[in-house]
Amino acid sequence: MSGTESPVLAVLCGDKHPPDMEPIEQMAAVRYTDADGLADALRDADALFVYDFLSSAVPDAWHAANRLRWLHIASAGVDPVMFPGLRDSDVVLTNSRGVFDNSIAEYVLGQILAFAKDFARSVKLQSERTWLHRESERIQDRSAVVIGTGPIGRAIARLLRAAGMSVAGAGRTPREGDADFGTVHASGNLGEWIGEYDYVVAVAPLTEQTKGMFDTRAFDAMKDDARFINVGRGELVVTGDLVAALGSGHIAGAALDVFDIEPLPAESPLWTMDNVHVSPHMSGDFVGWRNALVGVFADNFRRWHAGRPLVNIVDKQLGYVPSSG
Known part of the structure; x- marks a missing residue:
């Protein structure tokens, strides 16, 4: 001025x-x-x-x-x-x-570890004073794709890679040799490659092209034992399609920090699903x-x-x- x-x-x-x-x-x-x-x-x-x-x-x-x-x-x-x-x-x-780059990256790693180590069930069993030995998963050599290659997505990729995971990205322009992701897929063709990954992390901005990109077709293309993590925008997801995929066991779980309606309505089935981690839009709030x-x-x-x-x-x-x- x-x-x-x-x-x-x-x-x-x-x-x-x-x-x-x-x-x-x-x-x-x-x-x-x-x-x-x-x-x-x-x-x-x-x-x-x-x-x-x-x-x-x-x-x-x-x-x-x-x-x-x-x-x-x-x-x-x-x-x-x-x-x-x-x-x-x-x-x-x-x-x-x-x-919020680093704090959201830490949240994503935390959710992946929570799934792999079954922390939610451990807390529940502790409240019941139940000693139940289980085996847990390792995240080393598991794969993740981060959909959204801006600074937050890159911070997530760097942290997951440091934890031993194999990481790729998805953005507007597909390419190889990216410094943080290695392979970057075309986000418009996610049905062609999303089934290769154990964890699918959504951090894309909300645009006309990304709204509702995670729908029945996307969840059908994912691995049955894959987990979905959304730290982008709630409107990236068709919520009913996600609920159906989780309820049928077609995907193994979801960690959700953002929703198309916030606060998440009390009647939403997401609150009570054992394979869902809900947080109130706080992944970046350090x-x-x-x-x-x-x-x-x-x-x-x-x-x-x-x-x-x-x-x-x-x-x-x-x-x-x-x-x-």
Whole structure:
């Protein structure tokens, strides 16, 4: 930006203000708001920080964004703000790519170990004071395919490979010799190769091409003893098809951190399936993650304020920050 007048920054945050905002407040006129007040906050605002990244309020308030030049969302996924009004505008969109890479990778490794070592059953047996010796699986030399080759997918691949697993990837462009994945399959043809892997990890961004990509055909193509892990978006999965595949034993299990409806409804059969691990959209949320998200925004704000190039600019036609994957 240019000029001497302080910019106006709208912050969509609900009733929980983001931490560590004092330096930004010294550089801009900051308007904190919830969904109901967003339209008023957007009038004559130069930038919008969507701290409440699960909110769906931006499209309905967009008519008031008469001066907006930049929108930053406090998440890696941008689907809550990816609507035609923003896509067709000149507003620059940035995200918080990089904050959750390692913590989500640790979650995925943890879930794989939980399946292999039967931890859930051990906890249940302990609560029953039952001593039942079993044999467990090794993860060394087991195979995984990570669908989504951005920074989170690459962090997952590196950690699983360090644990002794064989790892491949899937993205828009198939190739060999990738530094983190070795083989990268074409994600549009997953039925042709998904059956080769013991673990299928979904971390792809939500786009028109990926929505519902895990359906009956995908689950039918998987190994009967394969496990499915979703740390991407709930809408990547046709939930009814997944429930059917799990219930029939066609796939061995699933670890699910994201769902097409959140919170997961109490009546969902996923809650009570013995071969399902449910967590409440927390795979990336390490202690201090809110401060880290504000740190990413603050760095970009200083760049924007000084007229320097922004980082993590989203290609609004693709729906994510372009990378080699």
